[in-house]
Amino acid sequence: MIMENISSNKMFGGWHKQYTHNSSVLNCEMRFAIFLPPQANDKPVPVLYWLSGLTCTDENFMQKAGAQRVAAELGMAIVCPDTSPRGEGVPDDAHAAYDFGLGAGFYINATVEPWAKHYQMYDYVIDELPKLIAQHFPVTEQKAIAGHSMGGHGALTIALKNPGMFVSASAFSPICHPTQCPWGQKAFEGYLGLDREQWKLHDTVELIKSGATPLPMKVDQGEADNFLVEQLMPESLVAVAAQSDFPLDYQSHPGYDHSYFFIASFIEEHLRFHWQYL
Amino acid sequence: MIMENISSNKMFGGWHKQYTHNSSVLNCEMRFAIFLPPQANDKPVPVLYWLSGLTCTDENFMQKAGAQRVAAELGMAIVCPDTSPRGEGVPDDAHAAYDFGLGAGFYINATVEPWAKHYQMYDYVIDELPKLIAQHFPVTEQKAIAGHSMGGHGALTIALKNPGMFVSASAFSPICHPTQCPWGQKAFEGYLGLDREQWKLHDTVELIKSGATPLPMKVDQGEADNFLVEQLMPESLVAVAAQSDFPLDYQSHPGYDHSYFFIASFIEEHLRFHWQYL
Numbered sequence: 002m003i004m005e006n007i008s009s010n011k012m013f014g015g016w017h018k019q020y021t022h023n024s025s026v027l028n029c030e031m032r033f034a035i036f037l038p039p040q041a042n043d044k045p046v047p048v049l050y051w052l053s054g055l056t057c058t059d060e061n062f063m064q065k066a067g068a069q070r071v072a073a074e075l076g077m078a079i080v081c082p083d084t085s086p087r088g089e090g091v092p093d094d095a096h097a098a099y100d101f102g103l104g105a106g107f108y109i110n111a112t113v114e115p116w117a118k119h120y121q122m123y124d125y126v127i128d129e130l131p132k133l134i135a136q137h138f139p140v141t142e143q144k145a146i147a148g149h150s151m152g153g154h155g156a157l158t159i160a161l162k163n164p165g166m167f168v169s170a171s172a173f174s175p176i177c178h179p180t181q182c183p184w185g186q187k188a189f190e191g192y193l194g195l196d197r198e199q200w201k202l203h204d205t206v207e208l209i210k211s212g213a214t215p216l217p218m219k220v221d222q223g224e225a226d227n228f229l230v231e232q233l234m235p236e237s238l239v240a241v242a243a244q245s246d247f248p249l250d251y252q253s254h255p256g257y258d259h260s261y262f263f264i265a266s267f268i269e270e271h272l273r274f275h276w277q278y279l
Numbered sequence: 280m281i282m283e284n285i286s287s288n289k290m291f292g293g294w295h296k297q298y299t300h301n302s303s304v305l306n307c308e309m310r311f312a313i314f315l316p317p318q319a320n321d322k323p324v325p326v327l328y329w330l331s332g333l334t335c336t337d338e339n340f341m342q343k344a345g346a347q348r349v350a351a352e353l354g355m356a357i358v359c360p361d362t363s364p365r366g367e368g369v370p371d372d373a374h375a376a377y378d379f380g381l382g383a384g385f386y387i388n389a390t391v392e393p394w395a396k397h398y399q400m401y402d403y404v405i406d407e408l409p410k411l412i413a414q415h416f417p418v419t420e421q422k423a424i425a426g427h428s429m430g431g432h433g434a435l436t437i438a439l440k441n442p443g444m445f446v447s448a449s450a451f452s453p454i455c456h457p458t459q460c461p462w463g464q465k466a467f468e469g470y471l472g473l474d475r476e477q478w479k480l481h482d483t484v485e486l487i488k489s490g491a492t493p494l495p496m497k498v499d500q501g502e503a504d505n506f507l508v509e510q511l512m513p514e515s516l517v518a519v520a521a522q523s524d525f526p527l528d529y530q531s532h533p534g535y536d537h538s539y540f541f542i543a544s545f546i547e548e549h550l551r552f553h554w555q556y557l
Contacts, residue, residue, distance in 0.1 A: 010538050010540035011535045012540040012543065013544045017540055064343050065342050069540075069543070223289075258288055258289065262289070262347075263288070265290065265345065265348070266289075266290050266291045266292075266348075
């Protein structure tokens, strides 16, 4: 696979870099960002994959979360993919809605046209992107996964559906139960069609309920989050984890909202959480 | 003065807030951001003023620098003004250039029309804004000042021109000698006219050369900065500080560029530098 380096910025002794490449899974050119800690100069390092939320690209987390400071201390690479396929020929929502189409791939493989040709973010994240990273960068096979909101949903479901692929999973303000909230229902109906049994295969609560293999999981949620009640439904995750004896470290934070100001405040804890297992 | 709170985000136990107010100095509505650390709930805290660079608003530093983590630890407020007057009726460069007009106030008082009516950023930063902050927030009279690029020029010159107003000054990649570089010459000719003696009153190198009262000063510069040679000229600052026995802590960093990735990497050192004097 051909990859082009389009930016490089030294940061905390390591490097933040952006690349474009032709994705055969998504049938378009994709961009991703990687932070390589200074330790990567000497030896392969483990990777944290970060999946962003609705409307984001590879840039939001890298510019706003402040994660590189701790990643540089620990010796952890961070990889941020985009949140959907992009570019000419990739269809968008008819009304350019922020919660479907571009910027809203939901980390699933669409089965309904016109989305199925490009919207295959699940395969991109579990297969094509990690292969590309392993081929081009000094990384070990050890991987953890984390994300925010739609990307929190992506991180948790992808980890649960692929036992052994990630040592740990974490999320800020994840869409915990997408089959039961407006964002998830709109996306799943659009990308997957009307068979709700297919939807359940990409729902964190449903996956734990149906006996997914446990892995260390950490979720942080702000109590002043505008989307808390209608879209995120963390109480359903807490309940099913308790019923299933699933190892969930759930923290609720008074006053914090859905923004990157919340993520920045607690990202250090997430990196150190994953580092225990990497 | 009437002020309107337009956003509030909890962050590191404190609050990031944005306000708008009518500026009588700038003759327009202005926006600024403030970070109040958790300690401000119990007692007044000192303030670091941050002046941003060309094209920025109050948001760049607050979203990208990661400064709030250390400010929350130390108990320091941070105030970020905009970089120029804004809004309807405020003239911009005829070609909407990024280095003159909107987003490029250079922290001076324009004397040439049509700029003089609004472009009075010097008075705004030293007088109107601090009064507004003191009136509405739990702050002490202790102040430090810092900035980046055009804002580094602003921070250093404003501190030098107002002995005793700030306990310390620091800058990332400042325009050290604006009378001798294209950015500075364009701005000073536009805002101040052709009298180069007036220009020298807003030039860090010239101010130190002419005997400005010393204060603790820290400057960090990336060696891979695209603007280093033509626009920033730190070697002239280092030379005049040495000649004048001026207390300058200058650090040059191989590989770092002009971006916020550089600022994020060293902002902690700047906050701890100022904290020694606050």
